[in-house]
Amino acid sequence: MKACLCKSFGPPSSLVIEEVETPAPGAGKVTVRVKACGLNFFDTLIIRNKYQFKPELPFSPGAEFAGVIEACGDGVSGFQPGDRVMGYMCWGAAREVVVVREGDLVKLPDEVAFDIAAGLSVTYGTTLHAFRDRADLKPGETVAVLGASGGVGQAAVEIAALMGAKVIACASSEEKLTFARSLGADLTVDYSRQNLKEALKELTDGKGVDVVYDPVGGELSEQALRATAWEGRFLVIGFASGDIPKIPLNLPLLKGCDIRGVFWGDALTRDPEGHRQNMAQLLEWVREGRLKPHVHGVYPLEDIAVALEEIAARKVRGKVIVRP
Template sequence: MKAIVCNDWGLPDTLRVEEVPDPVAAPGHVVLDVKAAGVNFPDVLIIQGKYQYKPALPFTPGNEVAGVVRAVGDDVRGFKPGDRVIAFSAHGGFAEQLLAPAAALMPMPEGMDFDTAASITLTYGTSHHAVVDRAALKHGETMLVLGAAGGVGLAAIEIGKALGARVIAAASSDGKLQVCKAHGADVVINYAKEDLREAIKAATGGKGPDVIYDPVGGDYSEPAFRSIAWRGRYLVVGFANGQIPELPLNLALLKGASIVGVFWGEFTKREPKASLAGMQQLLGWLGEGKIRPHISARYALADTPHALNDMAARKVTGKIVIHPHA
């Protein structure tokens, strides 16, 4: 089979399409024909050795997959060849086939397409864990989403609206903010043009947001945190900007605010039942039309470096996917 292979830590252009042996269905595992694989910002970091999780070289990146079961291990129950499934694996997704633990699979809901199925686990799982579990966002509260046009940002907007919250979306261009409004944002802020603190003040009547969702880091984190409401919750989701901010802790004291870490991958390992319950709620919302992944581009397997470069350059809105068999 063909697969994208990372032989050394580096930028996306160092990745190569290689012919590698077909995987074999070991005990407890399933082999899938990959129909679509979601691309996420952590993929850009993993191939550089800059992520919390560092696989052994060489490896194939990509962890968010939708496909069809090709073969199952002898002891696997509940899945059979021909089943359409969603898989979340540590790596291996940017390939024509994937060997994944059976425990990492979910049946695809009836009527769901492969692109949507490959776009629901990491971004929506992360944002559900952040907004519902860690922040406990309530009906009628206000949430500010930074980097709102990205995959996790759009997911956070939709989840906030599903919970009955008022959502303020902040992004770096008017085009990105149009996408945010199309996915439910009540107010938008272009922080490339506007003073972020003044815009937040105007949007909240001076009260500040109850929850701030920050997957970006960098220069906008501190002004956002200075604007948070009393008893606000500041969600540390990631650092797409590349800079880890140093928030003055006296701000948390003065606002009675909480700085809350969000690490969905570790959450799924430590609290699998809670993670599964969250995914079931997401699939329910998907069926009701309350969430709908925005897939802005599709790439062939050979174009995976291009896809990752677009992600690194923050040119992506919503989700992008790889089609290994295109």
Template sequence: MRAVLCKAWGPPESLVVEERPTPRPGPGQVLVGVKACGVNFPDTLIIQGKYQFKPELPFSPGGEVAGTVLALGEGVQGFAVGDRVIAATTWGGYAEEVVAEAGRLIPMPDGMDFPVAAAFTLTYGTSHHALKDRAKLQPGETLLVLGAAGGVGLAAVELGKAMGARVIAAASSEDKLALCRAHGATDTIDYSREDLRERIKQLTDGRGVDVVYDPVGGDYSEPALRGMAWNGRFLVVGFAAGRIPSLPLNLPLLKGCAIVGVFWGAFTRNEPQRNAANLAELMQWIGEGKLKPHVSATYPLERAADALNDLLRRKVQGKAVLLTGR
């Protein structure tokens, strides 16, 4: 099988495509023939040795795939060869075949194609866990989403609307904000030309926002925190801007707000039953048409570096997906 390999820590250009032996599923595992693999910001970190997990070299990046079951390990029940599935893998997905834990597979809904399925789990799982479990977002509350045209950001926009919130989307260009409005944003902020803090004040009549969803970090975190309402919740999701901000801790004191961390991967391992219930709810919403994952670009395996660099340069709206051609 072909696989994109990280043989040494480095940038996307250091990745290579090579033939590798087909892996074998062990007890409780499933071999998945990969049709599509989602491209996510953690992939850019894991190949540099900067992510929470550091696989043994060489390895393939890629944490979410969609494909068909090729073989079952000992003791696996509930799946059969040929089933269409979505699998969370943490890494290993940039390949034609990958072994996944059976407990981290979910059946693909009828009518869902492989690229959309591969673009769904990580972004919507992260954003759903953030808004439901960590922020406890309520109908009628105001949600501000930073980096709102990116993968997790656009998912948060859609989920915020589905959960009955007023959604303010913040992004860096009008075309990105137009996409956010098409996916449910009520109001928008172009923080490339507008003052983020002042615009929050204008849109909320000085009250502030109840929840901030921040996958960006950098220079945008502090003004967003200053725009919080009383009893607000500031969700720390990631640092796509490349810099982890230092926030003045007097702000949560003065505003009576909370800074809350979001780590969906750890949640899936520590609370698998709650995660399974969340995924079931997401699948229901997909079936009801409440959620429409947006895939803006697809690439063959050989162009994995291009996909990652486009993600780093913020050229990707919604999700980018690798296709194996199988």
């Protein structure tokens, strides 16, 4: 089978496509023929050895996938060959065939395309976990989404709107904000031209926002925290800016607000049933046509370096999919 391999840490151009042995499933594991693999920003980091997970070389990038089961190992009871599935693995999905644990898979309805399913686990899974499990988001509350046109930012705008929140999309250009409005944002802030704290306060009549969704970090984090409402919730999603901010702890004291970490990758192993429920909700929304994930582009496996360069250059709007 063909696989994209990171054999030495470096830029996307250092990745190679090679033939490797097709794996067989062991006990409790399943072999899946990959029809689509979703790429994320962290894939640009893991191949440079700059991510929190550090796999041994060689490895394949790609953490989320959708496909068809080819074989099941001993003890597998919930799936059978021919089943359509989607799943998540920390890395290793950018290849024609993967072997994963039975618990890493979710059955995929016939109505949901492989390309869409391959882009649901990470960004949409993270976001639903953030809003439902960590923020306890209620209909009518106001949510500020930083980096609103990026992968998780796009998901945050869509899901917050689906959950009945008023969404303020925050991004660095009018082009990005136009995209966010097309996803359901009610209001927008261009933080390349406006002070984020002042703009959010003005848009909420001085009250502040109930929930901040921050995948950006850097200097924007403190500005957004200063714009939270009394008993607001500040969600720490990630640090796409590359800068982990140092927050003055007097701010949550004075505002009676919470700073809540969102570590989806660990949460799904600690609460697998909660993860399955969230995935079921996402798939239901897709089936109903209420959630329509935007696919920026679909690339053959041979062009995965091009796809990752697009992500690294912040040129994508929505999900990037590779088809092995």
